Amino acid sequence: MPIKNKFGELFENIKGWRHHLHETPELLYDTIKTSAFVEKKLKEFGCDKVITGLGRTGVVGIIHGKKISSGKVIGLRADMDALPLQEKTNLDYASKVPGVMHACGHDGHTAMLLGAANYLAETRNFNGKVAVIFQPAEEGGGGAKEMIDDGLMDQFEIQEVYGMHNMPGLELGSFAIKEGDFFAAADTFRIKIKGKGGHAAKPQETIDPVLVGSNVVMALQSISSRNIDPIKNVVVSVCTFKSDTDSFNVIPETITLKGTVRTFEKEVQKTTKKNLIRLSKLIAESYGGSAEVEYTEGYPVMKNSAKETNLAAKVAKAVSGRTVVNAHKIMGAEDFSFMLNSRKGAYILIGNGNSAGVHNPTYVFNDEALPLGASFWAELAETRMQEN
Ligand SMILES: [Zn+2]
Numbered sequence: 001m002p003i004k005n006k007f008g009e010l011f012e013n014i015k016g017w018r019h020h021l022h023e024t025p026e027l028l029y030d031t032i033k034t035s036a037f038v039e040k041k042l043k044e045f046g047c048d049k050v051i052t053g054l055g056r057t058g059v060v061g062i063i064h065g066k067k068i069s070s071g072k073v074i075g076l077r078a079d080m081d082a083l084p085l086q087e088k089t090n091l092d093y094a095s096k097v098p099g100v101m102h103a104c105g106h107d108g109h110t111a112m113l114l115g116a117a118n119y120l121a122e123t124r125n126f127n128g129k130v131a132v133i134f135q136p137a138e139e140g141g142g143g144a145k146e147m148i149d150d151g152l153m154d155q156f157e158i159q160e161v162y163g164m165h166n167m168p169g170l171e172l173g174s175f176a177i178k179e180g181d182f183f184a185a186a187d188t189f190r191i192k193i194k195g196k197g198g199h200a201a202k203p204q205e206t207i208d209p210v211l212v213g214s215n216v217v218m219a220l221q222s223i224s225s226r227n228i229d230p231i232k233n234v235v236v237s238v239c240t241f242k243s244d245t246d247s248f249n250v251i252p253e254t255i256t257l258k259g260t261v262r263t264f265e266k267e268v269q270k271t272t273k274k275n276l277i278r279l280s281k282l283i284a285e286s287y288g289g290s291a292e293v294e295y296t297e298g299y300p301v302m303k304n305s306a307k308e309t310n311l312a313a314k315v316a317k318a319v320s321g322r323t324v325v326n327a328h329k330i331m332g333a334e335d336f337s338f339m340l341n342s343r344k345g346a347y348i349l350i351g352n353g354n355s356a357g358v359h360n361p362t363y364v365f366n367d368e369a370l371p372l373g374a375s376f377w378a379e380l381a382e383t384r385m386q387e388n
């Protein structure tokens with residue numbers, strides 16, 4: 001079963017929706033226009049219920065199958081938010097909002113799920129109910145969690161939930177999935193190092209927090225090489241090193257480091273956190289300064305459950321023979337992990353071909369993937385909830 005014929009017919013529509021969304025990107029929970037667009041489309045398609053305001057700006061469409069007596073309800077989820085960066089693609093449908101861009105392809109995810117909703121509401125070749133879930137704030141805001149806290153799973157009696165993301169570097173027309181741990185847990189840290197400021201030409205009268213901070217950055221890299229079992233996975237990245245001055249000749253009073261820790265195992269996370277705090281404080285003290293550390297646990301590990309992963313892989317293979325079923329683990333994070341902690345389900349990657357990476361200002365979602373992704377969603381619903 002390759003791409004459903006219907007998505008050949010719907011291709012221009014789905015592409016048009018994506019280009020429209022691409023021109024009008026919105027951040028985090030501020031997906032006001034995007035949510036309104038999704039709501040309008042779901043109503044036009046004839047969804048049996050369209051619910052708004054879950055997780056502030058989330059939207060859910062409920063589509064009944066020919067029979068709903070089976071009581072089965074599955075959730076299909078797309079994310080809607082964009083990123084705070086200036087687009088550099090030169091597309092004729094490039095972002096019209098300065099400094100905001102759909103650089104992670106969530107415009108494509110939303111368009112594909114709308115395409116599937118259109119098809120499912122028209123054909124209804126399944127038994128049970130499909131909940132199409134459009135969530136805000138995937139990019140750091142935990143929109144999935146807010147929707148769950150607002151009753152997403154219980155209110156609609158969702159039993160299983162599935163998510164999909166595009167993947168640059170993965171061949172166009174293919175999918176990749178893996179059972180068990182798939183995406184890492186992502187924590188953040190902020191280290192404020194206090195020294196003693198002064199004239200750059202009189203360093204002997206100062207406690208230089210820049211030097212202390214540089215030593216901390218170096219030492220944090222020893223966590224992965226010396227404190228954690230080399231067989232296990234951990235990333236510690238310092239991404240911000242900020243002085244409280246902007247000068248050529250002032251040694252600052254304080255500097256701030258910010259970064260992220262990625263892990264798969266609780267024990268590794270605990271050891272990393274403990275060592276990060278210890279190294280920061282003791283290094284600062286050894287130079288005569290001090291360090292305050294804030295460590296925040298963020299998105300949990302995203303884990304695909306076995307049966308649902310097999311089903312999604314089977315469906316992906318039916319849509320495209322080029323499906324990888326033992327994909328590698330990814331140190332990136334996804335707030336779909338909250339949904340998979342709440343219900344069984346699976347998350348799958350769809351190839352975006354040879355494009356720039358996501359979060360890059362030249363990234364472009366590949367329109368050719370749209371009918372494949374929409375077909376995957378529709379086929380998943382029909383396979384999981386076969387009539388009879
Ligand atoms: Zn992203």
Ligand SMILES: [Zn+2]
Nearest residue numbers: 104105106165
């Ligand atoms: Zn994304």
